[in-house]
Amino acid sequence: MKSAAAPSLNAVPDQKRRAFWLRHLHQWHWISSGICLVAMLAFAVTGLTLNHAAQIEARPQVIQRKAQLPQALLASLLAQAEKAEAADKQPLPPALRDWLGAALEVSVGEQAAEWSPDEVYLALPRPGGDAWLRVALPQGQVEYEKTDRGWISYFNDLHKGRNTGAAWSWFIDIFAVACLVFCVTGLFLLQMHAGKRPATWPLVALGLVAPLLLALLFIH
Numbered sequence: 001m002k003s004a005a006a007p008s009l010n011a012v013p014d015q016k017r018r019a020f021w022l023r024h025l026h027q028w029h030w031i032s033s034g035i036c037l038v039a040m041l042a043f044a045v046t047g048l049t050l051n052h053a054a055q056i057e058a059r060p061q062v063i064q065r066k067a068q069l070p071q072a073l074l075a076s077l078l079a080q081a082e083k084a085e086a087a088d089k090q091p092l093p094p095a096l097r098d099w100l101g102a103a104l105e106v107s108v109g110e111q112a113a114e115w116s117p118d119e120v121y122l123a124l125p126r127p128g129g130d131a132w133l134r135v136a137l138p139q140g141q142v143e144y145e146k147t148d149r150g151w152i153s154y155f156n157d158l159h160k161g162r163n164t165g166a167a168w169s170w171f172i173d174i175f176a177v178a179c180l181v182f183c184v185t186g187l188f189l190l191q192m193h194a195g196k197r198p199a200t201w202p203l204v205a206l207g208l209v210a211p212l213l214l215a216l217l218f219i220h
Contacts, residue, residue: 016073018192025185025189027184029182029189032178035178039175040179043159045155046155046158046159047159049156053156056173059115060147060155061148062146063145063148063172064144065106065143065145066143067103068141068142069099069135069140069141070099071140073095073096073140077093077120077137078137078138080211081117081120084116088114090112090113090115090124100144106144108122108124110134117137118136118137119134119135119136119137120134121135126163127151127153127157127158127162127164128154129146129148130146131144131146131147132145186205
């Protein structure tokens with residue numbers, strides 16, 4: 001009787017350990033899935049649109065605006081341009097930024113512009129399009145052009161992190177960590193349930209072998 005009872009007593013710690021890990025793995029798995037869900041759906045959809053970018057026709061809309069700097073503002077700008085070296089980079093002065101917002105409805109922050117004796121040039125890249133601003137010197141003629149390639153291009157650029165700024169870059173990093181937690185906890189859950197599901201590891205192997213073979217055979 002003692003020898004028959006021994007295995008059941010030894011199995012109790014194993015069952016508790018398994019229950020402990022199952023509870024925590026399920027908890028981290030559903031938390032990470034909740035964090036990842038919406039963003040993962042968005043990244044999956046934009047993965048399709050990026051993969052078929054050549055088949056999706058884009059119709060860019062170009063907006064052009066021109067204006068003339070006031071004499072007082074032009075004088076201060078010329079003085080600053082004379083001090084700047086060729087292709088020197090520094091932000092536009094606050095007075096010029098305020099004037100651009102009022103005259104051209106263009107919002108310019110602390111982006112660095114290229115300064116030279118002939119012009120001040122500011123590139124304004126953005127998701128889903130591009131823009132630039134140029135002040136011709138010494139005449140003071142201001143040119144602004146913005147290209148909008150549409151919503152699909154906008155979300156594609158969010159997928160790639162193109163011209164999205166530091167906040168979106170941090171979001172992608174946090175989202176990537178949450179995806180890693182989701183996948184790793186899912187892998188451990190697969191391992192713990194694999195004994196009752198014979199197809200588990202063949203399916204995992206298929207997920208590894210299929211892209212590997214495609215990369216080796218069809219990507220050059």
